[in-house]
Amino acid sequence: MSITYLEAIREAQAKLLREDERVFIYGQDVGGTFGGAFKATKGLAKEFPGRVLNTPISEDAIVGTAIGAALNGMRPIVEMQFADFSSIALNQILNHAGTHYWRTQVPVPITVRLPGGGTKGSGPFHSQSMESIYAHYPGLIVMTPATVEDAYTMLIEAVAIDDPVIYCEHKYLYYHLKADKLPEKGLPTGRARIARAGRDLTIVTYSAMVQESLSAAEELAREGLESEVVDLRTVKPLDTDTVLASVARTGRLLCVGESFPWGGATAEIIARVTSAGFHLLDAAPVRINAKDTPIPYHPNLWSAHRPSAKTIAAKARMLLRE
Amino acid sequence: MSITYLEAIREAQAKLLREDERVFIYGQDVGGTFGGAFKATKGLAKEFPGRVLNTPISEDAIVGTAIGAALNGMRPIVEMQFADFSSIALNQILNHAGTHYWRTQVPVPITVRLPGGGTKGSGPFHSQSMESIYAHYPGLIVMTPATVEDAYTMLIEAVAIDDPVIYCEHKYLYYHLKADKLPEKGLPTGRARIARAGRDLTIVTYSAMVQESLSAAEELAREGLESEVVDLRTVKPLDTDTVLASVARTGRLLCVGESFPWGGATAEIIARVTSAGFHLLDAAPVRINAKDTPIPYHPNLWSAHRPSAKTIAAKARMLLRE
Amino acid sequence: MLQTAPRSKRTTAKKAPVHERFREAFRWMLLARTMEEKLVSLYRGGHITGGVYIGKGQEAISVACGLFLEKNDIFAPLIRDQAGRSAFGEPLVDVARTYLGSRLGPMRGRDGNIHRGRPSDNQLAMISHLGAMVSATVGALMAKRFKGEKKFVGLTAIGEGGMQTGSCHEGMNIAAVEQVPLVVVAFASHDLVERAIGYGFEGYSLDGTDLNACLDVIGSAVKRARAGRPPQLVVAAMLRLSGHGEHDDASYVTDEIKRQPFAQDCLKLAEKKIVDLELVDAETLRSWRDDAAAKVEEAITTAQQDPQPAGEKEDWCALHTRELLDQME
């Protein structure tokens, strides 16, 4: 048996629907035969009648509805058709779901699935990585699973958590990543994972960039350079301890993210490591992000816009030379 | 004569309306006798009939309309009633205005005024500092004036710039800041300002936190500690050179911002300085931001939530002890 | 499906039988007015931080919003819903505590004034962004349906300004898609009831200064929603008899407008009806007034003696799941 990242997401939802009657799925076309834009809910409407609901094209109201349902005992999973469309729901997510617990002491257990990240030909409005916007605001958990296993266990965990969870699933990984089987349990939420051990350099990353970083690490390994790759798993909470421990071992930090370069996760990681672990660093920290333009449509441009194993490896070499 | 930060904003708009027929002002109640929620447009509708237009409560459409008008030769100034409500316009700002030039080669010269930042009693939805969200995305200029003079010249500059400008004006400064007269010209956009020279420590900040930092600096000065305060003026573009030059002089970096702690301007500054000027630092960089909760209503909570001269000075002392 | 009941004019309303809950409703209106007058005076005296937003002139429609809901129904009040909130069951001390920033109020000083609620008691806590509460109410009703509850309704209020928001549009549309038992009550001086038909709502418009009409129309809209009719839109014409907040002197309201019938004070009209029709005697009326004043006094006094929050002692954790708090420093 072999299961993809996308199938893991579908399986997690099936399990949740099966085992928890509070769960329902809510999004555009999720209940149709198509099963959402990426078929992440394919077949679920049939298997769980009345619990996989199509919505109008109304991202604000979709999340607003989910909030209201969550306040009344449900555990809605909202599917955004693309992460990019969550810009329409941003107010409900940040200002309603994100503030609710602190204001009222009543938590809002919604899970918002954001199919994000670039794939070739998707262009400026179907490629975005929005984790940094959601992580910037208080009151939200922001998950960025990078493996099939995490895609599965973290989605299950997301629904169990009483707070609103932004679950950033990467479209590029949907079909590219496969696993043999799905685990019962993953690491605890908020704990980063050492995806690869190495002594020369720490690469801190998440989501699809974990794969690129692992490829870069292999390339570097062939040159005798051993990179440690830390997969953050959640960018909020961000597991500073694991990152610091790794930097303590390697003395060098490279942060890799796919979103835009100003601010965001890579800046946050560098700020934390340099603030809390300045003395651990033997060289200036380095980061790679996407370029500071909209995400291009053309594959040639797209592959130059995002970090890749090649550019990561190149930066790593520079950093190791310092 | 004495002129406030708020009056400077009004004066800038009056001058723009007077001298540039492409300019119009667009927002909720801006054309009423009230002159917007803060009277920043008071009297302008009367002085410039037909050019200060009230809108429905439709932030998305307000910005969309401004975009369409800008594409057709106008220079709209949009007033959000509070920065916090720009969450509704976020899609138009980030995905429409922000992407337009790169996609089509046709720029979108809109200025969006965001009255932001905390004041006591304003609570979670009338206090936000949103610069970090806008700066994260490509295609926008993000201004954060901290003085009466800058409030004036930068708004004039914002309208002159062909690209979309997010003009973050701080409500706390509206009445608190006064100047004797308005300057003809300010520093070029994108250039930071040394608000105070000092040899022991560099405080990099912007908007209302410049005042708090200057107060902190004075407090520290009484103890013989000389802080240099860098007022970024625009957080995007961010004047890394001026910051680095200051850190080169002082060897110590403290970043102060009023927005939420994850990501954002302070993380970005630290990431830049440690990446490009690691060897300049004699101690770990430090940052202070607001706390990671919604902005509280109660004055006691609010003043503990945001950085203040006191907490800034305390951090600075710690940093100087290192 | 549009039912544009002709605006019930006061003349006809006079002849209509007095609603059985008229007296009860009047008392909530009185309480709301008394409370809000007190809040305004506290504000003027500098005792309230931030704004004070009152519902003067809207008590008739607001009380009707709260009065017909049961404990298990969902109420998402808006800015000017003091009367409705009280009628629905909000303790008066919640108002005082929230305005005065007490640590013991439902918002514990974290949020203020009208931004309050007790979601666990089905009183949603509005966020400022207008329109946002419509879909949240829909969601609450969907949850009840999922859980197999029966005969519940949800009601939310909105101003005519708020109806222009995309959020309100999406929320109303989704209510129709889901056919939840929602009543939307719009406080509007224009007749926006035509929107009902476009959403597949049943729509009514009425004179919001006329308590009897408010009780009749909203009472029946709630009943219809409860009975499984499509979502209901009630548009009540009236004038806000104050500024947006107490910082706003409403000087933009012209004398001409003030002379319009819809600019009359619903509370005075209701009282006149009580007197004219001798629904209660003067003595009772006075005792109601005294009672309202006493309740307000008590609520304010309590709140004033409450502890205030303190920054050092505050729990700065925006998550219920504490162990997931990001350790930033």
Place this chain on the structure above:
Amino acid sequence: MLQTAPRSKRTTAKKAPVHERFREAFRWMLLARTMEEKLVSLYRGGHITGGVYIGKGQEAISVACGLFLEKNDIFAPLIRDQAGRSAFGEPLVDVARTYLGSRLGPMRGRDGNIHRGRPSDNQLAMISHLGAMVSATVGALMAKRFKGEKKFVGLTAIGEGGMQTGSCHEGMNIAAVEQVPLVVVAFASHDLVERAIGYGFEGYSLDGTDLNACLDVIGSAVKRARAGRPPQLVVAAMLRLSGHGEHDDASYVTDEIKRQPFAQDCLKLAEKKIVDLELVDAETLRSWRDDAAAKVEEAITTAQQDPQPAGEKEDWCALHTRELLDQME
């Protein structure tokens, strides 16, 4: 103000006089269909990256959207508007270049497929987020009014799905507030025309498979807007004869739906009319077809020979004001 013209049935339409621009419109439809078929075949052959989104079945209404606009008018087309774009003046090679990612196209490989336009030529470049273009069109019209232009109109298209967005709602409402000469054409299988009245638009519904009706109704809506009437809403009922994009086989469309009158192919119906009424002879018809094929071939060939963008050579600057580019590294 709602004018719900009864859906013009094909039978009556047959009797209605043939619109004077019927032939011209048909040729644009033919061109659009030919182009889109070619795009689909390129897509199936793996020559197009990303999606292909076609307007099959919607050409009649789309062509009418573009046909009555002058160069100075504003057109904000949507996903399925190939016919209208061409009729408005978009060079066919723009389509080919955008789909094939040419560096010489209007989007120069930075954006693709339907996300194209030439804003300087009054063809707005849609963003994906549905509804967003409505207010942008309103703004363009306000600018024209500010500049003292006269007799201009703006037209934007939207699907029935898109009409549920808050953005569309706010945009339509603001059009009415500003009384700009806007025509909104909704491609919808349901009758959403009732919304018109709620916004203060004039509304019409029609059979979108009937080219003559499309020309009549949209032509007159454009004329009315140009003459200063309130904003116009035209709702055209029809079925999309393809999936959402070419990755979608539309297997969810049941046979029963396909048998409905609104599921007919407007291009075939128009051609039948041409043949039945002998509007042109078979020879001419064939030459039109050949001409369309030749134009498509030329556009595609040109685009295929164009240079493609390259990452190293790209100008990664999202600002027009280059000197304000943030120096990140």
